[in-house]
Amino acid sequence: MAYNPPDPDRVQELQDIANRLRIHTINATNAANSGHPTSCSSLAEVITVLFFEVMKYLISKPKDPSSDRFILSKGHAAPILYAAWAEAGLFLICNLDKLRKVDSVLEGHPTPRLSVIDVATGSLGQGLSAACGMAYVGKYFDNASYTVYCIVGDGESTEGAIWEALNFASHYKLDNLCVIFDINRLGQSEATALQQDMLKYYRRLESFGMKTFVVNGHDIEELCKAFYVASTIDGKPTAILAKTCKGKNFLDVENQEHWHGVHLGAKSKEILTYLNSLLINKEPLINFHPKRPVEDAPEVKFPILKLDSPPRYNLGDKVATRVAYGTALVKLATGNVRVIALDGDTKNSTFSEKLKKSYPQQYIECFIAEQNMVGVAMGAASRDRTIPFVSTFSAFLSRAFDQIRMAGISRSNIKFVGSHAGVTVGEDGPSQMGLEDIAMFRSIPGSVIFYPSDAVSCERAVELAANIKGICYIRTTKPATSVLYQNEELFTIANAAKILVHSETDRALVIGAGITVHEALFAAAELEKLGINIRVMDPFVIKPIDTEAIIAHAYECEGKIVTVEDHYPEGGLGEAVMSAVSEDPDIVVYQLAVKEIPRSGCYTALLEKYGIGTKNIVAAVLNICRDNFCPC
16 A cells, blocks of 8 residues: 555644643643653654554553554653543543642553553663563464554663663564654753764664664654554564654753753743644644554453363472473463463573473563563563463572562563572572572562472462462472472462471471472471471462461460571561561561572582571571570
8 A cells, every 4th residue: 555645734733733742741740840841842743643643542442452552661751641642532631730649640650550551661671672572462472453662762772671672573573563762862961872873773773673764753744654664564673763852842941951850840931832833723632533443353361270280290209390380381371372481591491491392382482681571571461461471590580670670560460480599509609599589579569479399389389370460479499309299289379378297296387488398397307306396387478478377386386486498588488477477576586598698519518508408497496495595
């Protein structure tokens, strides 16, 4: 189909909308006494052409599965995004005055509290990864016509995650993805590194496999043509480099430094007068109807997800929980084509490769780019199109903590699996040992943390996580450990704790997790030889911790608890237990954890060296059971 440029009247209409959006952002940021109106102004024509000429969507159904997607990666320009939706008729324009108010969904940076926002943005450099996830699902799962548009600021383009995302988009030939770079030259505190060297931007994007167009970002006709041509490109993603002016049409403020994140205040009257003088049509749109999407995205519904067969192990079998994770993933994905796995080139260690071998179309290789991997998962999970399981070494997830944090703000439905946790990594040394991962995920609001101690509980953790709406973390370990539970054992999130050893004369409650549950069982056997009985608890779920069970069993064990964990003391199992019993003065807690940076070595030796092995547990119990023991 040949390109039909908009006629002059339509061009003027779109230009009027762009300037009205500028007016709305000035009024809104003035009402809020804060915001980024100059960053909005550089985008006015780009946003206008997208929302009122190019994109296909339904205002009445914000999360319609067939509609085009839009992500504003430079989230500080949120006011112009809100203004566009108000002009389109999503809500009344007068509501823009509620920007940044505590009772408003129009937050300082976009969040899903506003119905049309798929993922939260504002921590710069992350939006493009989520857009890649949406585009991947659109191309390879939905096989649908929708396009994903993402606006990236030139300042945030120095973030490595942007280039990870570009590499991903090119590798997977995401021709349903269009990235718009707002090249307005000015950052927050000074000019950007490349300023407006459009040739350098062009060469870099082309080298990353993008079909790239350079346009005047304030020229309606150029923008319309660029978006049209981008829509005709097959086999590769497109990028539009829009050369713009920060504070465009803001008189003395235009293209000036030190106006980032500052409302216009006293200058507003003169600027608003000028903007109004540019308008041919000053009235908001009436009965605007965007282009309708092609309704070809399939309906996706998730019933209660179950493993297609129960665990099949024998008591005492030696099986690593990371292996059981891969087994459970295949069982869960069987018959559930929207259960997917993402990995960062560690699939043969995390055992997500089992899914790739069984159902390769449900596996996404993200290579060694963990930040992008988490962002892609955010996009893939949006609008409930898939349930992504994201796996890598637990240590490497810390690289993507900001993305995980933003996934929490986005209320994303992602399941994280961190393998090779703790000193049990052994000879590879401390750089590979995840010793802060539980603390990291405990800090995410609403998260659920599973720490299975054997293959049976790990399979059930995968099944339970798949049915929780929100962020889950499953911590798996490298060494093979004994199967502790019968295949028919029932596991839950509430009342999750399991008692593995107990008697009527228990002197202390020992709470381990994962590998340290096994060490606690060995310690129980050693202490029994000394005539001392202990109770061993496997919490299974670290967050929310089973407070009721911990307190009840502590009282049956003389009010004495020993926690033992393959994790640093800060933020791990011990502190979760301490928090659970903090209001009970009759319970004391003795915490065993890895209290220094470990070194390489055989993992069994490391467990003892760093104070969390069998001998350490025995010594701790003997100490806490002394009549004169003082926890201080």
